[in-house]
Amino acid sequence: MEAWETMKLPLLACLLLPALLVYLGLHIVRRGIIFVDLALAQVAALGTCWCVMLGHDPHDIHTYWWSIAFTLAGALIFTFTRTSEPHRVPQEALIGIVYVVAAAASIVLLSKSPGSNEELQRTLIGDVLFVTGPQIWKTFLLYVAIAVVHFIFRKKFIALTFSGERSDVSWTTRGWDFLFYALFGLVVTSFVQIGGVLLVFTYLIVPAVCANLLAKSLGVLLAVGTLIAALGGIGGLYASYQFNMPTGAALVCTFGAVLLVVGTFAKLRNGRRQSMTPPLKQSQGSAIGEPQ
DSSP states (O other), X not given: OHHHHHHHHHHHHHHHSHHHHHHHHHHHHHHTOTTHHHHHHHHHHHXXXXXXXXXXXXXXXXXXXXXXXXXXXXXXXXXXXXXXXXXXXXXXXXXXXXXHHHHHHHHHHHTTSTTHHHHHHHHHHOOGGGOOHHHHHHHHHHHHHHHHHHHHTHHHHHHHHHSSGGGXXXXXXXXXXXXXXXXXXXXXXXXXXXXXXXXXXXXXXXHHHHHHHHOOSHHHHHHHHHHHHHHHHHHHHHHHHHTTOOHHHHHHHHHHHHHHHHHHHHHXXXXXXXXHSOOOOXXXXXXXXXXX
16 A cells, blocks of 8 residues: 555556657657657756756746757757768767767756755656656646647658658758657656656657567557556566665666567567578579589
């Protein structure tokens, strides 16, 4: 009973919120910009650190809007740094630079405020154990609104990610890209307030990677990824309570273990399929010159 009272709200957050994160994670993995979520999460955290330095409470609405403003600035950067010649300067390199600079700037800002160590830890691993009911439902309603926008414009977003339209760098395509990043930034900013930077990255990438190891079609990818997110969340919360570990760190480590299990299973499954596939018979008169 005590475990339920302690973990019911974190469990609700881990079951109710990650579905949209999984869907967006599938986009991010397919686009090949794996660390954009980590960079945007850190930019959102930078906005929080800015307000903390000015003396505002991290959970104040004023701080939330500053985090969104910082995130939208990051979305603009990522929109206009994509080029049609990715091999010259990969966008992933620029994303990494944004992350490093935002992380360093966060440390500088927090060094000017009291309780900087605690706040730095909160931005990294969050305080999902202390999430409140109103915070969960406010975030859920925001996610529903963003999901509706994605559903309405699903053909365009899916085409940009899965159909190769990202080679187009016209202003129209950049506009759609900015809308994608802006909505993505809202999701990241909201979840950073609950789970911290590391947990945002984990929920976005690990279920999507696991799903890609097990499935191919978008619908099945989403279903598998959502199931992985639910199992990882439940397992992480159980480990946190049972072994008295920090909740955010326990969740991240549990997802790492889930990825290891799924990766091993996928490897064994693919190896078995290859062993069951009969070798192709070499045609007569082949190029290696075997006698007929």
